Structures are given as C-alpha cells and as structure tokens.
Amino acid sequence: MVFAFILCCQVSCSETSKEIKIGFVEGLSGPFANIGEVALRHLQLEVEAVNRRGSLPDGVRITVLPFDNKTNPQEALLAFRSALDVGVSYVVQGNSSSVATALTDAIAKHNRRNPSQPVLFINYAALDPALTNEHCEKSHFRFDADVNMKMAALTEYIAVREDIKSVYLINQDYSYGQAVADAARSMLEQKRPDLRIVGDDLHPIGRVKDFSPYIAKIKSSGAQAIVTGNWGSDLTLLIKSARQMGADVDFFTFNVGMTGGVSTIGEAGVERVHQITNWHANINEQTKNNAVLYRNRYPDVFEDAYYGSVRRAVRMLEKAMIESGSVDAVEVGSAMRNMSLMDDTGLVSMRRNNHQLLQPLFVSKLVRTSPDNGLLDVENSGLGFETVAQISAEKTRMPTTCQFE
Amino acid sequence: MEFFLITLLNSLSYGLLLFMLSSGLTLIFSMMGVLNFAHASFYMLGAYFAYQTGLVFGFWPALFLAPILVGIVGAITERYGLRKVHKFGHVAELLFTFGLAYVIEEIVHLIWGRAPVDYRIPDSLNFTLFTLFNTQYPAYRAFMMLVSVGMLASLFLVLTKTRIGMIVQASLTHPDMVQALGHNVPRVFMLVFAGGCALAGLAGVLGGNLFITEPSMAFAVGSIVFVVVVLGGMGSLVGAFIASLLIGAIQTFSVALDLSFLDLMGVLGVTIDPDSNWYGGLSITISQMAPVLPYLLMVLMLIVRPRGLMGTRES
Numbered sequence: 001m002v003f004a005f006i007l008c009c010q011v012s013c014s015e016t017s018k019e020i021k022i023g024f025v026e027g028l029s030g031p032f033a034n035i036g037e038v039a040l041r042h043l044q045l046e047v048e049a050v051n052r053r054g055s056l057p058d059g060v061r062i063t064v065l066p067f068d069n070k071t072n073p074q075e076a077l078l079a080f081r082s083a084l085d086v087g088v089s090y091v092v093q094g095n096s097s098s099v100a101t102a103l104t105d106a107i108a109k110h111n112r113r114n115p116s117q118p119v120l121f122i123n124y125a126a127l128d129p130a131l132t133n134e135h136c137e138k139s140h141f142r143f144d145a146d147v148n149m150k151m152a153a154l155t156e157y158i159a160v161r162e163d164i165k166s167v168y169l170i171n172q173d174y175s176y177g178q179a180v181a182d183a184a185r186s187m188l189e190q191k192r193p194d195l196r197i198v199g200d201d202l203h204p205i206g207r208v209k210d211f212s213p214y215i216a217k218i219k220s221s222g223a224q225a226i227v228t229g230n231w232g233s234d235l236t237l238l239i240k241s242a243r244q245m246g247a248d249v250d251f252f253t254f255n256v257g258m259t260g261g262v263s264t265i266g267e268a269g270v271e272r273v274h275q276i277t278n279w280h281a282n283i284n285e286q287t288k289n290n291a292v293l294y295r296n297r298y299p300d301v302f303e304d305a306y307y308g309s310v311r312r313a314v315r316m317l318e319k320a321m322i323e324s325g326s327v328d329a330v331e332v333g334s335a336m337r338n339m340s341l342m343d344d345t346g347l348v349s350m351r352r353n354n355h356q357l358l359q360p361l362f363v364s365k366l367v368r369t370s371p372d373n374g375l376l377d378v379e380n381s382g383l384g385f386e387t388v389a390q391i392s393a394e395k396t397r398m399p400t401t402c403q404f405e
Numbered sequence: 406m407e408f409f410l411i412t413l414l415n416s417l418s419y420g421l422l423l424f425m426l427s428s429g430l431t432l433i434f435s436m437m438g439v440l441n442f443a444h445a446s447f448y449m450l451g452a453y454f455a456y457q458t459g460l461v462f463g464f465w466p467a468l469f470l471a472p473i474l475v476g477i478v479g480a481i482t483e484r485y486g487l488r489k490v491h492k493f494g495h496v497a498e499l500l501f502t503f504g505l506a507y508v509i510e511e512i513v514h515l516i517w518g519r520a521p522v523d524y525r526i527p528d529s530l531n532f533t534l535f536t537l538f539n540t541q542y543p544a545y546r547a548f549m550m551l552v553s554v555g556m557l558a559s560l561f562l563v564l565t566k567t568r569i570g571m572i573v574q575a576s577l578t579h580p581d582m583v584q585a586l587g588h589n590v591p592r593v594f595m596l597v598f599a600g601g602c603a604l605a606g607l608a609g610v611l612g613g614n615l616f617i618t619e620p621s622m623a624f625a626v627g628s629i630v631f632v633v634v635v636l637g638g639m640g641s642l643v644g645a646f647i648a649s650l651l652i653g654a655i656q657t658f659s660v661a662l663d664l665s666f667l668d669l670m671g672v673l674g675v676t677i678d679p680d681s682n683w684y685g686g687l688s689i690t691i692s693q694m695a696p697v698l699p700y701l702l703m704v705l706m707l708i709v710r711p712r713g714l715m716g717t718r719e720s
Contacts (some may be wrong), residue, residue, distance in 0.1 A: 030519070030619075031521075203693075212415045219411075219540055248539070269614055
C-alpha cells in the first residue's frame with residue numbers, strides 16, 4: 001500500500017516536473033533595480049506567449065524565477081547557487097558585464113563538474129566584447145550586439161554627421177564602459193580623422209548621484225556631442241544634470257530608450273538624442289504591434305517595450321527546444337548554435353563560432369510623435385524614436401578570437 | 406572661469422547638503438556620545454516621506470511634514486530604543502543603531518520596493534534661476550542652499566540665544582548638574598535626537614529629488630557623512646560645517662582634474678612604456694580617484710590629527 005503510494009507519487013512527481021525553470025539572475029535591488037524589473041517583465045511576457053502556444057516538446061511549460069544578484073559578481077554567484085538549488089537549467093542575465101563574466105565562468109565550471117545538470121546562459125544585454133571573444137564559453141549565448149558591433153554602427157552614422165566636430169566620451173569605469181570608450185576612440189579616429197575627442201571620462205558605476213561636475217567639465221570642453229554607453233540610473237542622472245544645466249550637446253547613447261531616459265530629457269532632447277539599438281517601436285508595423293502588446297500587457301507600468309533581445313532569446317529557445325525535441329540545456333544549446341529566426345526586424349542568426357547573435361541594428365533619434373506621423377511614443381512623453389540609419393545583420397559581423405574547446 | 410564658478414556653486418550646494426546631514430549626527434554625538442549609524446537612514450526616510458506626503462499634499466507641505474515625521478520616528482527611536490539600551494553601554498548603543506539602519510532599509514524595501522521612486526523636483530522650482538556665461542543654474546539648487554543656510558542660522562540662534570539652547574548646551578557638559586537644577590535631561594536628549602533626525606530628514610527631502618530616491622541612498626551617503634564628522638572633529642558643529650564644504654569641494658573639483666602620476670612624471674622628464682606593468686596604475690587620473698579622496702583624507706586626518714579639525718576630545 002505504502003509502496004503503491006510512493007510509486008504513485010513518483011509517477012505524478014515526474015508528471016509535474018514537466019516544467020523547465022528559467023532563473024532570472026539580475027540586479028533587482030540597488031541603483032539598477034528598476035531596469036532589472038523592466039527586463040523581467042519583458043521575459044515574463046515572452047514566456048507567457050510560449051506557454052500559451054503550448055509549443056514545447058511533451059507539453060513542457062516554462063516558469064520564470066527571479067533571483068537578485070544586486071548587480072554584484074559575488075552576489076551573482078550566490079544567486080546562481082540558489083537558482084541551481086531549485087533546479088534552474090536556464091539562466092538569463094544582462095545588466096552589467098562584470099556580473100555576466102562571473103556568471104559565464106561559474107556556469108561553464110558547473111557544467112564541467114555536473115554534466116548531468118547542465119545550465120545554459122542567456123545574455124540579453126551584457127555587451128563586453130570579451131564574452132564572445134577571449135572569455136567565450138560554449139554555454140553562453142549573447143542576444144544583443146556587443147560594444148564593438150554597436151559602436152561600429154553608431155560611428156558609421158557619426159561619420160556622416162559632418163556638423164559634429166568634437167565629442168566627449170563619458171562612461172562607467174568597468175570592463176564594459178572601458179570597452180565603449182576604447183571602441184569609440186579607435187573607430188572615430190579611423191572614420192573621422194577630423195573629429196576631435198575633447199574628453200574621455202570614466203566614472204564609478206552606480207555611485208555618482210550628481211553628474212553636474214561632469215557636465216560642467218563637458219561644457220567647458222566645448223564638446224558638441226556626448227558619446228556614452230551608460231545605462232540605468234547612470235544614464236538618467238547624467239541626462240538630468242545635462243538638462244538642468246542647459247548643456248547644448250547631442251547625445252549618442254547605447255541605452256537612452258531604456259526606462260526613464262526619454263522622460264528625463266523631455267523636449268530638450270528632440271532631434272538631439274540618439275541611440276543605437278537592436279529594436280525600437282517605430283521600425284515597422286510589426287515592431288509597433290509588439291510595442292502595443294507590451295503596453296497592453298502592462299498598462300500600469302511607466303516604461304515601454306525596449307528589449308528586442310529578450311524576445312529573440314525566448315523565441316530562439318522555443319525554436320531550439322522544438323527542433324531538438326528536448327528541453328535539455330546541452331541539446332538546446334547545440335540546436336541553437338547555428339539557428340536563424342525571422343523576427344520583427346528581419347532575419348537574426350546565431351553565430352556558430354562565438355555564440356553572438358547577428359541582427360539588424362538601428363540608429364534612431366528622438367522625435368515628437370503624433371497621430372499624423374504614426375510614430376509611437378515612449379513613457380507617455382509625446383516623444384519617440386525614428387530610425388536614421390540601419391545596419392544589416394551581416395554587416396555587424398566582426399572577427400572573433402573565440403575558440404570553444 | 407565659467408567652469409570654476411559653476412563647479413564652485415555646485416560644490417557649495419553639495420557641501421551644504423552634507424552639512425545638513427552631518428550637523429544632526431555631530432549634535433547627537435556631542436550630546437549623547439552615541440555615534441548614530443542609522444543617521445543616513447533618517448535621511449532616506451526624509452526623502453521617502455516627502456515623496457509619499459508630496460503625492461497627497463504637494464511638495465511645499467511635504468517640505469515641512471516630512472522632517473517632522475522623521476523627527477517623530479527619531480523621538481520614538483530614542484525613547485523606546487536607545488534609552489533602553491543605554492544602560493548596557495556605548496557598544497550596545499552602537500550596535501542598536503547599526504541594526505536599526507538595516508531594519509529601516511528593509512522596511513523601505515517592503516513599503517516602496519527596491520526600485521527608485523519617482524520623486525521629482527516641483528514644477529514651481531524647476532526652472533533656470535540665472536545663466537552664468539552659457540551654463541544654466543537650476544533654481545532648485547539655489548533653493549537648497551537657501552534652506553541649508555537658513556537652517557544653519559536658526560540652529561545657531563536656537564543653540565546660543567534661546568533658553569532651550571542653553572539647557573541643551575549645559576546638558577552637553579554637565580548633565581548631572583542640569584538634572585539637579587530640575588530639568589528633564591532625558592527629555593532634552595530625546596529632543597536633540599529627534600531634532601538631529603529631523604535635520605537629516607530635511608536633507609533627504611531636498612536631496613532625494615535632486616539626486617535619486619532609492620533604498621540604497623542611505624548606504625551611499627552614510628559613509629561620507631562619517632567622513633565629514635571625523636574630519637570636522639567629533640561633536641563640533643563648526644568643524645562639521647568646514648568639513649562639509651571641504652568634502653563638497655573635493656568631490657566636485659576632483660572630477661575636473663585629469664592629471665595622473667604619469668603626467669607628473671612627464672613633467673619631471675620620466676617616461677613610462679605603455680606596455681610596462683606600472684603604466685595602468687600610474688595612468689589613473691585624479692578624476693577617476695575622486696570617490697576615494699574623501700576617505701583618503703579621513704585616514705590622513707586620523708593619523709595626523711585624530712581629534713579632527715575642530716574637535717576637542719582626543720578619543
């Protein structure tokens with residue numbers, strides 16, 4: 001009788017285990033908590049869509065579990081441990097390349113030691129080029145374009161903007177910010193030898209609460225434009241100070257469409273604020289539809305859809321699970337290695353030799369939106385983005401030093 | 406010149422904000438001998454209370470309500486917390502405030518979440534006060550300076566010219582005598598603690614929307630407040646004032662200095678090969694080191710003059 005009960009339990013237990021767990025190991029407290037929550041909502045929206053379609057093999061469902069890494073590599077390792085304890089087999093993270101580097105290492109190590117419990121790392125926003133070059137790992141897949149790819153695209157656009165004669169680089173002082181500064185410097189020197197880089201600042205990440213000394217410095221340098229890879233509160237506070245002090249500069253950013261950026265700069269940023277992204281709402285009808293989907297799903301939140309990479313990551317996971325007929329991280333990983341997918345901005349494909357997604361990139365600038373021009377705004381600001389330059393997926397392919405063992 | 410003036414104004418407004426924070430801390434310390442680790446948490450509470458009451462009543466009532474609320478929380482903390490642990494000595498008091506800082510942070514997490522709240526500068530103060538050369542100076546910063554200076558003046562007047570101020574000062578040095586004269590010294594302690602917390606709360610009301618209101622703001626500002634108090638001399642208001650302005654100036658001006666040891670050596674005619682192991686360390690500029698400088702200064706001060714700029718006691 002008891003035996004039968006145990007047996008029964010085992011059967012039903014394996015029934016209920018028809019679910020896979022995605023651990024969202026992200027900074028959910030501290031200065032970058034708000035954007036962590038934004039990305040989590042993107043992830044949940046896409047996962048809900050997959051579960052609704054019921055498309056995964058054996059009717060498997062996905063559950064998203066958030067783990068707070070406090071945007072700190074050590075904390076991220078602890079969070080990864082607790083994610084493992086509850087049986088997470090896919091880890092999603094993106095904010096901060098230093099955290100992503102720590103997680104990449106930890107996950108690769110875990111996979112070598114525990115081949116029976118493999119984990120796949122989905123990186124939707126950590127852009128340090130090293131992650132798909134010298135520090136690349138088989139278990140890591142990046143769905144946003146790295147710093148060099150984005151900077152190459154952005155500088156293509158700055159190169160044709162002959163009215164801009166001097167730029168100021170301001171970035172966060174860690175691997176990612178340094179990579180942005182280095183890439184901007186070398187690419188601008190090559191593409192626009194006449195353009196002067198009048199300043200190059202690195203500031204501590206997440207610690208500066210008042211950027212006005214930096215803005216005063218930028219103003220006194222006479223720069224016409226600021227190039228920055230800052231994200232989260234480091235970007236909104238920078239823009240806030242620039243606006244308060246009436247800094248007369250153009251912004252070339254990686255992330256201004258992220259929550260808070262546009263509503264902080266407001267009207268002052270029209271035609272002056274640019275971003276290089278893999279997605280914005282006003283690329284085509286499909287992207288507009290996706291933006292509206294997000295707004296309808298989360299009517300009460302402040303932000304609008306931003307991460308095309310999260311969407312592509314979940315869709316590619318789904319496709320890889322269907323094609324491999326398995327939810328095992330190793331099999332899904334190898335199915336994903338050369339996968340292509342038609343998404344709302346065009347064909348995107350995963351590079352086999354370094355696990356970097358190739359996708360079209362868009363330079364967009366902030367404009368006023370109205371029913372007449374049919375553009376969608378962000379954060380109810382009456383302002384939205386309009387593409388000014390597009391770079392095809394194939395053109396973003398960069399040489400890589402990655403060698404998977 | 407433009408850069409210098411604007412940075413000077415910025416450093417002044419930041420320094421005055423720091424003073425508002427540290428004056429309460431130093432006052433509490435000089436009176437009760439308690440180093441209040443939770444002081445910056447009251448700063449955070451000020452910002453959150455102002456945000457919350459501002460949603461209902463608007464910014465101006467919140468400017469008064471929030472510090473009062475923080476003061477009440479401070480009074481309760483003293484009456485039912487600190488006074489109870491006082492008999493176990495200073496270590497117990499220290500640990501109590503240390504724990505309190507974490508408790509307040511977690512409570513803020515529970516109530517307002519972990520993300521920053523949208524606490525904004527009111528529209529009536531969100532304009533450009535004047536344009537210096539071609540840099541705009543925001544009115545809100547000027548307002549902040551005005552409030553800080555006003556607070557400084559009234560604090561000075563209260564402490565030196567009023568009866569309650571005299572009792573407070575007397576209780577500082579001769580609590581037993583004051584008690585013997587029939588004054589309720591524990592209540593004076595409670596008032597001072599509440600007042601110090603209210604000052605921190607006021608700083609929070611002003612700083613929260615100028616910078617950012619988030620649960621980690623207490624931690625971010627907490628360490629720098631201790632630097633101010635140590636630098637200025639434990640328990641000295643004048644010292645805290647000088648140290649606040651000094652730290653404000655160091656933090657804002659150092660951002661502008663792109664000098665490094667490498668440049669210094671260049672002047673001396675020494676060149677370092679970029680491939681050398683030393684290159685990375687030596688090429689760090691003062692602006693990159695800006696966040697460390699106040700702490701460096703504190704360490705130096707403790708070595709050279711442990712009682713601080715204006716401090717009177719050695720320990």
